[in-house]
Amino acid sequence: MRLFSVVAVLAITGYLMLPENVWVRTVWQVTTGYAATAAILLGAHRLPRADRLPWWCFAAGVFLNTTGIPVSVVGEIYFGFLDLPTPADPFFLGLYPACALGLGVLVWRRDRRRDWTALVDAATITTGFGLLAWVYVIEPQDLGDRMNRWAHATQVAYPIGDLLLIGMMTRLLRSGGSRGPSLWLITGALAAFLIGDTAWVVLGNLGEFGVMLENARWFRRPLESVFLIGFLLFGVAALHADARQVAAAAETPPARLGRGLLALLAGASLIAPALLAVQLHHGTVVNGWALVFGSTTLFLLVVVRMAMLVRETERQARQVRDLARSDELTGLPNRRAWNDELPRALERARRDRTPVAVAFLDLDHFKVFNDTHGHPAGDRLLKAAAAAWHSALREVDLIARYGGEEFVVLLPGAGAAEARQILARALESTPLGQTFSAGVALWDGSETSDELLKRSDAALYVAKANGRSRVELASDNWTMQQAG
Structure with missing residues (x-):
């Protein structure tokens, strides 16, 4: 790659x-x-066949051109x-x-999911530049007789x-995946072709002055070299070590709406009013219907993009709320969620005149388990215990992690006898012999x-003092030994 880069320069x-x-x-x-074609094929040969x-x-595109x-x-x-048209135009x-x-294959392999946001962004930018191409390249061509129609079709094929x-x-x-040197070299190669084509179009619209520039060595030679730069950048991209990552499936999320992309989208959206302003300045609107169609399309694309952005913001806000109310390790509601739910549960019980019980659970000898088996094993025990206890409870019950190895359980509608049965099932389901x-x-x-929490916490300390592996009922000091 370094040798070819030197040769390219x-x-x-x-x-x-x-x-x-x-x-x-x-x-x-x-x-x-x-x-450059040979360099691309050599670089491709070094990659996995897929x-x-x-x-x-x-390589085919560079070879044909x-x-x-x-x-x-x-x-x-x-x-x-x-x-x-000339015989060279098909090439x-x-x-x-x-x-x-080639770009389509890369997009498909890097980002298998349907990214409608990226598609709308691409459509917005393409529509803006398409309107420019229509006004200054496509529509000005005179259809004329049959041969001129072929010339017109060939002429407009380039901007298309x-x-x-x-x-x-x-x-x-806008896809996910690697954004390393090879990707940017490909982008630079394509940008070189676009710059070169745009320059030739501008020359064609400058009349005699354009012909004079075209015949000037100091102008024509650098302009021709732009296409050579595009060829060579493809070769460098293929030989670069990062070429192996260009087609890799995305592990990173797609690019977000950064400042550069926002500026590009804003510029594309303003092309239609800018063209209208130019034509009004010259005293006549030549491309009225094209400007109407382009403005409408761009406006609708911007509205769709805003709707997508709002939905994404709302989704992220919901996700943040859920994360703020969930325990990261066990997936159970955390202390914040518990503090929100308990007063509501008590208010429902007051309104419906139904009983409600609250329990504090604490894993026995958890510090000894951690010291013996290590913190990762302790985390696995907490996750397994949380899942087992959740399965042992009723659907209406709520279990939350209060902190460390402490958990709290809300038992709506449960009296003393039913609370005993529910917690007995949970005690029996505790994993790893704990x-x-x-x-x-x-x-x-x-x-x-x-x-209420203070009374249940006090009952928990009574259970520990009485030998652990048991449940104490705060109201009547009821104890229940673990089954077996």
């Missing part, structure tokens, strides 16, 4: 200094393009092919579908190809949630 530098001989320039261009297809597509150079020169010098145009196919590459390139950059001590308090109908 020398190739571009040498081309700028070549004499004004059409055959020397043609041979240099063709040699550079075919060398990852070679997009690089083969890029390079082949169009000698075909164009020979056709112009020996056969007088000056007007579009030049072959670059677009080949590269678009550029729009295709813009859309696919935007979608690729046990817990528990204190249960029945709500008296008037005390606060804090007072």
Whole structure:
């Protein structure tokens, strides 16, 4: 890759200094393009077979575009092919579908899920630049007679190809996965082609001044080298070690709406009013219906994008709320969620005049278990115990992690006898041969949630003092030994 990079720099530098001989320039261009094709194929050969297809597509595009150079020169010098379409145009145009196919394969392999947000972003940018292409390139062409229609079709095929590459390139950059050097080299190669095509379109619209610039060596030679840079960047991208990661399935999420992307979307959305302002400044609106269609499409795309952004924000807000109320280790409700739910449960019990019980659970000898087996084993015990106890409870019951190895249980509608049965099942289900001590308090109908918790906590300490592996009922000091 380093050797080819040095050769690429020398190739571009040498081309700028070549004499004004059409055959020397043609041979240099063709040699550079075919060398880039060979570099792409060599880089692809070093990759796993499943990852070679997009690089083969890029190689095909560079090969076809390079082949169009000698075909164009020979056709112009020996056969007088000056007007579009020429035999070289199919080769030049072959670059677009080949590269678009390669980009499509990369997008599909990097991001298998349907990312509608990225698709809307790509559509917005493509629509904005498409409106520019329509106003300044496509619509101004005179359809004329039958031959001119072929010329018109050929002329508009180039900006359409550029729009295709813009859309696919935007979608690729919005995908997940690696964003290493190879990806940016591919982006630079495509950008070089787009810059070169745009420059030729601008020259064509400048009339005699454009012809003068086209014939000026100091201008034409750097402009021609832009396409050579595109060829060579593809070769460097294929030979780079990071090429192995370009087609890898995404492990990182897609790029978010950063400042650069936001600026690009804003610029694309403002193209339609900017074009209208220019035409109003010149005193007449030439492309009224195109501007109406483009403005409407861009407006709808912006609305869709805003709706997606709002939904994503709401989803993230819900996720944050859920995380704030869930224990990270066990997945149970945490102390914050418990403190919110207990007063509501007591209020329902007051309204419906039904009993409610609260229990404090504490794993017995958990510190000894941790010291013996290690903290990872302790975490696994907490997760397993939480899952087992949750399964032993009723659907209406709530268990939450209060802190450390302490858990709290809310038993709506449960009196003393039913609370005993429920906690007995939970005690028997404790995994890894472990046990817990528990204190249960029945709500008296008037005390606060804090007072109720204090009574159940006091009963828990009684259970520990009486030998653990048991449940103490705060109201009557009832004890229950572990079954067996």
